[in-house]
Amino acid sequence: MSVRVQSDPFDPGAALNGFVSAQANAGAVVSFSGIVRDRPEGGLQHMEIEHYPAMTAGAISAIVDQAVARFGLDDALVIHRHGILKVGEVIMMVATSARHRADAFQGAEFLMDYLKSRAPFWKKEVTGDGASWVAARDVDEAALDRW
Amino acid sequence: MSVRVQSDPFDPGAALNGFVSAQANAGAVVSFSGIVRDRPEGGLQHMEIEHYPAMTAGAISAIVDQAVARFGLDDALVIHRHGILKVGEVIMMVATSARHRADAFQGAEFLMDYLKSRAPFWKKEVTGDGASWVAARDVDEAALDRW
């Protein structure tokens, strides 16, 4: 299991290859990568991601431990950036491995659902008109109900 | 959309990075990588994957088109190897992108379920004791029922 919280950019492909090559038993690896996108109406200059340094890694590790236990994952990786990110940059990445693909997929979806709403990050969008905090979406909170 | 059927090894990380950097609108990218694993009882020397060259790329493209239409995917990638593969080698990879993560996840699972049972590949396991064709699993056929 590996959790990385960092302001520096990271290479998702290198992270995926490292994760794949570390798997001794798992035949299935699922990854998710989140990319900064402009707003539908345009104008995003950059995104700022604030976090709670004393809590972040521990909160993510607890979510990872739950996912590993629940889906019998062989391994899991979470990388999450904070600080200033431009459009097109990769914000975060999750990877899971399991013997069968259904567990790897479910583990990755579980991690994403919980990271969205239970890991202490807050996104702010900065445009030429000012800055605004991204509101939590009801659909993200509702996504937790299925687990 | 991109479909690659090849005997040569490929680099999943490079494929993921290429896919991510090609996304102009999607904020969510999901990938699946399948790795050759030894049998639970051990002894696998290598795996041979046979396919139906005249049909394979067309069959995969039809599955990709279904996934794109059904889940509103921005983009999709399938790479599938044939020929001889050793333990630890990556057999195949799928990547999907969408505006929201639920669609990217569902699109990737749909692709995997259909590639498993509807793309013309057949796996043979070669051990010191001989060779045997991998039997299709009922659970893989059943997985199609949910779509």
Place this chain on the structure above:
Amino acid sequence: MIDVVYFAWVRERIGLPRETVDTDATTVAGLVAELSAREDRYAMAFSDLSALRVAVDQELTDFDAALDGVREVAFFPPMTGG
């Protein structure tokens, strides 16, 4: 004249990957009956159709598919891709 192709253990049991068949059959099932009547290796390969899949001109189909204008029929076990 129809090209008939075999994959995986169907190919191994019949002992060849491809052959051209001069057939009067109007459906895949009729073609299977003709081939099965030829020799034991065909009869054995086709003994349990529930264990077989068929594609006609590179499209998956059923054993009752018609052969009108068809150029290639493929027989194989359930696929194990991914």
Place this chain on the structure above:
Amino acid sequence: MIDVVYFAWVRERIGLPRETVDTDATTVAGLVAELSAREDRYAMAFSDLSALRVAVDQELTDFDAALDGVREVAFFPPMTGG
């Protein structure tokens, strides 16, 4: 003495990221009431508790959580990670 930390728009409304509070409150809700009574900026930040989340010693919890032995309380809006 408890360290109280604020994030995102809670931090911006209150105007500081962290302070140390000498409090008699026995629960998080009691601490919120004390802070809200101090100044308008606190009252405004805490005006709708349904829009807030709280962590006690870096664990998510509820507003009725006890403060016995607690060293750090954090207030913030619903999280938007991922």
